[in-house]
Amino acid sequence: MAPEYIERFSPTERAVHWVHATAFLVLLATGLALYVPALSVAVGRRPLLKDIHVYTAVAWIGALVLVVVLGDRRRLRATVRELETFDADDMLWLRRYPRPQGRFNAGQKVNAALTAAFAVLFAVSGSLLWLGERDHRFRLASTILLHDWLTLISLFLLVGHLYLALIYPATRHALRGMTVGTVRRDWAERHHPKWVREQRQ
Amino acid sequence: MEPRETRLYGRRAFLGVTAVGLSSLVWGRAAWRAAAGAAQPFADVLPPGLVSGWRIYTVAATMPRFDPATWRLTIDGLVDAPQSIGYEELRALPSAEQVSTFHCVTGWTVNNVHWRGVRFRDLLAAARPHPEAQVLTFTSAEKPYVDTLTLQQAQLADAMLAYEMDGKPLAREHGAPVRVVIPDMYGYKGVKWVERITLGADAEPGYWEQRGYDLDAWVGRSNGA
Numbered sequence: 001m002a003p004e005y006i007e008r009f010s011p012t013e014r015a016v017h018w019v020h021a022t023a024f025l026v027l028l029a030t031g032l033a034l035y036v037p038a039l040s041v042a043v044g045r046r047p048l049l050k051d052i053h054v055y056t057a058v059a060w061i062g063a064l065v066l067v068v069v070l071g072d073r074r075r076l077r078a079t080v081r082e083l084e085t086f087d088a089d090d091m092l093w094l095r096r097y098p099r100p101q102g103r104f105n106a107g108q109k110v111n112a113a114l115t116a117a118f119a120v121l122f123a124v125s126g127s128l129l130w131l132g133e134r135d136h137r138f139r140l141a142s143t144i145l146l147h148d149w150l151t152l153i154s155l156f157l158l159v160g161h162l163y164l165a166l167i168y169p170a171t172r173h174a175l176r177g178m179t180v181g182t183v184r185r186d187w188a189e190r191h192h193p194k195w196v197r198e199q200r201q
Numbered sequence: 202m203e204p205r206e207t208r209l210y211g212r213r214a215f216l217g218v219t220a221v222g223l224s225s226l227v228w229g230r231a232a233w234r235a236a237a238g239a240a241q242p243f244a245d246v247l248p249p250g251l252v253s254g255w256r257i258y259t260v261a262a263t264m265p266r267f268d269p270a271t272w273r274l275t276i277d278g279l280v281d282a283p284q285s286i287g288y289e290e291l292r293a294l295p296s297a298e299q300v301s302t303f304h305c306v307t308g309w310t311v312n313n314v315h316w317r318g319v320r321f322r323d324l325l326a327a328a329r330p331h332p333e334a335q336v337l338t339f340t341s342a343e344k345p346y347v348d349t350l351t352l353q354q355a356q357l358a359d360a361m362l363a364y365e366m367d368g369k370p371l372a373r374e375h376g377a378p379v380r381v382v383i384p385d386m387y388g389y390k391g392v393k394w395v396e397r398i399t400l401g402a403d404a405e406p407g408y409w410e411q412r413g414y415d416l417d418a419w420v421g422r423s424n425g426a
Binding site: 034035037040041044045046047048083084085086087088090091109110112113114116117118120121124125128129132133134135136137139140141142143144145146150 | 206207208209210211212214215216217218219222223225226227228229230233255256257258259260261262263264306307308309373374412413414415424425
């Protein structure tokens with residue numbers, strides 16, 4: 001019998017994810033080449049890398065605004081609400097009790113909150129670095145530390161995220177939800193039973 | 202369906218992390234200094250290349266390459282005897298050593314850098330500067346990087362034209378074969394890949410000064426610090 005598929009992520013949700021993912025990878029690659037001495041020497045072309053880094057950051061924010069303006073805002077608002085709300089099952093799940101989860105499990109909610117906060121902090125510290133090169137009133141001694149630490153912690157989050165999305169057998173089916181939008185119903189019933197139950201009602 | 206207790210913990214986490222991050226713009230540096238002091242014994246055990254603390258800032262598409270056979274340092278301008286010095290000649294001049302701290306204007310610092318090089322007094326002696334020569338302009342082989350020091354600044358006890366760093370000839374990314382070292386000033390005054398020193402009466406703004414940085418880059422007393 002052919003498996004039955006249900007939609008997990010709308011086109012607007014997927015657009016937000018992939019805008020963010022693409023920009024992050026370009027910013028990470030150029031940022032590491034600007035920051036790690038061995039890479040700086042190997043790659044050279046610092047002015048070009050800096051331009052790519054800065055223009056990618058501008059394109060990233062512009063594209064996110066565009067997705068929000070042109071996309072399904074009602075659905076996005078509902079998604080944000082879903083992500084920021086933790087119920088009793090979520091709190092127990094975080095303490096490693098096997099409690100049933102909704103469309104997002106509690107770990108995904110934590111990741112979403114951190115990613116959103118980091119996006120704001122990256123944008124603010126990056127803008128300050130850019131402005132500080134032009135006007136010393138914007139030059140704060142701690143800006144570069146903040147930008148560095150965000151990068152380091154993001155790297156760990158990214159490695160965990162990629163492991164769960166691409167390698168770990170139980171969860172990697174989730175990637176399909178973020179690419180084509182749908183996931184197998186039987187997989188969703190195992191990993192996100194409360195969501196499947198709500199959909200039936 | 203049973204009523205469920207729900208909390209906006211996700212929003213709290215978002216706002217909390219954002220607030221901590223933004224406030225770190227105020228306390229980050231002090232906290233990092235305290236933590237780095239406490240962690241120094243561990244950092245000492247790590248391979249030095251891993252946590253050197255340096256960042257390599259360049260302004261041109263490629264870094265200059267140093268060829269000892271053809272490299273010359275020109276000293277000209279308001280001098281009686283313009284010089285063109287080869288690498289071996291430079292190393293034959295009286296040398297000086299020092300251990301000093303390197304401060305970048307963007308906020309990072311490298312402690313205890315061991316430099317060897319030539320004091321400017323010894324470097325300029327043969328050229329015999331005119332009395333009205335007040336400013337040294339350092340031209341980098343990395344175009345269009347240029348910056349200046351007054352003669353007085355260049356004669357500070359720990360200012361030098363360095364050709365060795367931490368016991369090794371200056372590496373390419375640190376300005377091979379020679380760079381300016383002046384620990385009391387931010388690193389943008391420490392011109393790398395120096396190929397020409399011109400003595401003059403007045404200072405023209407250097408590369409970063411044309412972009413808003415202060416002419417006198419005293420650590421802790423300039424650039425809004």
